[in-house]
Amino acid sequence: MPENYKLNRRNLMLGAGVIAATLTTKLAYASDDTAANPIDLTGVSILITGCSSGFGRLGAEHYARLGAKVFATMRNLPRSEATELETLAATENLDISVLEIDVTLDDQIEAGVAQALEATGGTLDVLINNAGMAISGPIEAQDMAATQRIFDTNVFGAHRMTRAVLPPMRAAGRGQIFNVTSQLGRVIVPGFGQYSPTKFALEAMSEQLAYEVASHGIEVTIIQPGGYPTKIWTNQITPTSELKSRLPDDILTAYPQLTAGMGTEGNGGGDSDPMDIPHAIAKTIAMPIGSRPLRIALHPVARPQEMINTVSAKTQLAVLGNSPFGPSIKAVLD
Template identity: 60%
Template structure:
């Protein structure tokens, strides 16, 4: 028993309940899902998305193209069936979707892929959507450096590489929009989920700092905070957790029995929510007038526990920097 009289098993059970509430909670009374703009609302926009092999990225590539955008759908390890399927769909529906190879963990791949996109657009890009991301559960102590580096390379360094690659073109144009796909868990923490929250917390800070710094260049940053959705991230996370468990000494696994017993076992995370909520929210924000787009957008039909933290953070930033030389940029981003 802990000092508060709660067992470790009860603590883990509580964590599971929290995750269930975050991923499968019913829609709040009167709450509506993100609404997509009218057909053609994204006409003329050029959009680059990372991680389009599945999940939010794949759905988004189709959705933005159907709204009239020219979409550069990126993924790694080409050729692959997912790329061929997307190319075929674009041909069948006469959509402007071009597949470009980018591995966000590689400086060389990011530089080459972005250069290809800019060559095809004549040097301009309206929107970058940093969607590529991974999960890998298990206690913090069990997360070896291989697992730790993999998560930070993908979820933090990857978006930073991509932003640095596209920003010169956006600065030259004096406009642009960067979306960072974070998570509810970039603001709140559930035990036993490894470095997922630390990477998303880092992405949140990186993105907000960048938003202040880019305001003078006319470039906007929006952080998307999804709750749980049934995408392949759960399946892929399970496989990574199984590999991590297999290389972890048994005595370390035994130190956290409740958290490690299920590592590598199939998960039905995400509940029955609709993953299209994310592309709809992003498309809605892209279609908004410049200067009105939000810094953060929580997206989920159920509970959004990060909303209170978002508001407290906003008030704190304004109080801290509202009288500083940064005040115009901070107020531009937060007001």
């Protein structure tokens, strides 16, 4: 395990200020594991949700190749994606265990986290809440079935997972939680349904959590990807088509520009490299405790949320920096 994991953030909170704000842009999308500057995650245990594809699958491979002990979770086992990952791990001698966790099911979360803790002797260094989904269309078109479905995955799922891992992290006096939100957790684009509301909620929950767990030596980092070519664009087709089939004609005709394309594949992501996300997460894990940023905006071109991140941090410090909450606020933001 890296030497920095022996430190306790409680010893750093009132010392030198955290350099999160200055590091946010530097970490935006630079590669971390070059031959000249390799990252070593040997001994670090990492549990990731949503590993059947996208950032979760890429991350599971990447962190394991850097030496980490990875618990790659996904729902609906057995499935071909799990077999492929297990075969890859065996071929490359990577320490990857595939576990079944549907983040909407409490019993699977309890069982999956228990398996991971048993394999590590009761500790878990890192949780990456990556599982997520999208359903498009205007807000009026989002019935309660669709709304509950997306919030259950994108918000409540991360909440369930976080609550499951915090007791052992608190007992160890250390830990790192990454919550994957979105550029659309800070910036609004019409027609994305409840996706932005869920990511805004996860942003707020993550920041509040960061202040609350700082004194326990636990850090929270919010990953804010822009558009990347992952399966989220195709995976949204089925739930969006199901929603569209339930909508009355008056809603469909009231928002023609926003409902015409419901249930078709979007063209988001372009040719940006999804490995930006695992690279940034690995780099952050390897950073000294107390220097990891609260938010990391990721995209090679467009990161408009950085302006909002800066204003938000300044506002929090101005409002609460000299309050009884000041030490934890400053430990996370200053």
